[in-house]
Amino acid sequence: MKIVENLGIEIENRLKKIITNPVSELEFNNEFELLVAVILSAQCTDKRVNMVTKELFKIYKTPYDFANLSIEELEEKIKSCNYYHNKAKNIISASKKIVEKFNGQVPRTHEELITLDGVGNKTANVVQVVAFKQQAFPVDTHILRVSNRLGLVETSSPDVCEKELKEIFKGRDYGVLHHLLLLFGRYFCVAKKPKCENCVLKDLCKYFKKFKG
Numbered sequence: 001m002k003i004v005e006n007l008g009i010e011i012e013n014r015l016k017k018i019i020t021n022p023v024s025e026l027e028f029n030n031e032f033e034l035l036v037a038v039i040l041s042a043q044c045t046d047k048r049v050n051m052v053t054k055e056l057f058k059i060y061k062t063p064y065d066f067a068n069l070s071i072e073e074l075e076e077k078i079k080s081c082n083y084y085h086n087k088a089k090n091i092i093s094a095s096k097k098i099v100e101k102f103n104g105q106v107p108r109t110h111e112e113l114i115t116l117d118g119v120g121n122k123t124a125n126v127v128q129v130v131a132f133k134q135q136a137f138p139v140d141t142h143i144l145r146v147s148n149r150l151g152l153v154e155t156s157s158p159d160v161c162e163k164e165l166k167e168i169f170k171g172r173d174y175g176v177l178h179h180l181l182l183l184f185g186r187y188f189c190v191a192k193k194p195k196c197e198n199c200v201l202k203d204l205c206k207y208f209k210k211f212k213g
């Protein structure tokens, strides 16, 4: 583990130099808005979600507002997002549960968060780490790809990847690390044609050594 821990620290240090603001690109004003934005972001870009929520949150702001909407009303507002029908259903149902079971407050524990419709392990982790600054480590498709290419992990399972990254980066700020790896995957180590030639990590990278070195 020591070798991979050192690799992790080196990666963190180098990424901090090129990604100077490792925070979420979703726009939100409170934990409830973040929850709605994260549910909308499945299979949809953050840019698109921000365009939708900019208008949506002008009209509807609280779980009470969303709990009182019909599915059709919400669909109309979010229809430019993929899977808007399911997302509308889940947002309304999650809002109702927040109102009825959690006093109108987004719950703070993983166990409670995943009881909300539309909230799986990753979404719960995002809310925990971004809104509540807890030590959760959401793994999305970018983080899974980057972590495998770099040789931090060797798995196709997001759950295994999450567990191993938490071990590798134990004691460090998971929120910062999550965003460093995510933004690096989104803008540099992209799925098709990663920008390897100019990559600050290429001398450390397993993928680069195997395919381009």
Ligand code: SF4
Pocket (backbone or CB within 6 Å): 149, 150, 188, 189, 190, 194, 195, 196, 197, 199, 200, 201, 202, 205, 206, 207, 208
């Ligand atoms: S060298 Fe290429 S594959 Fe490796 S981390 Fe950099 S961009 Fe990604």
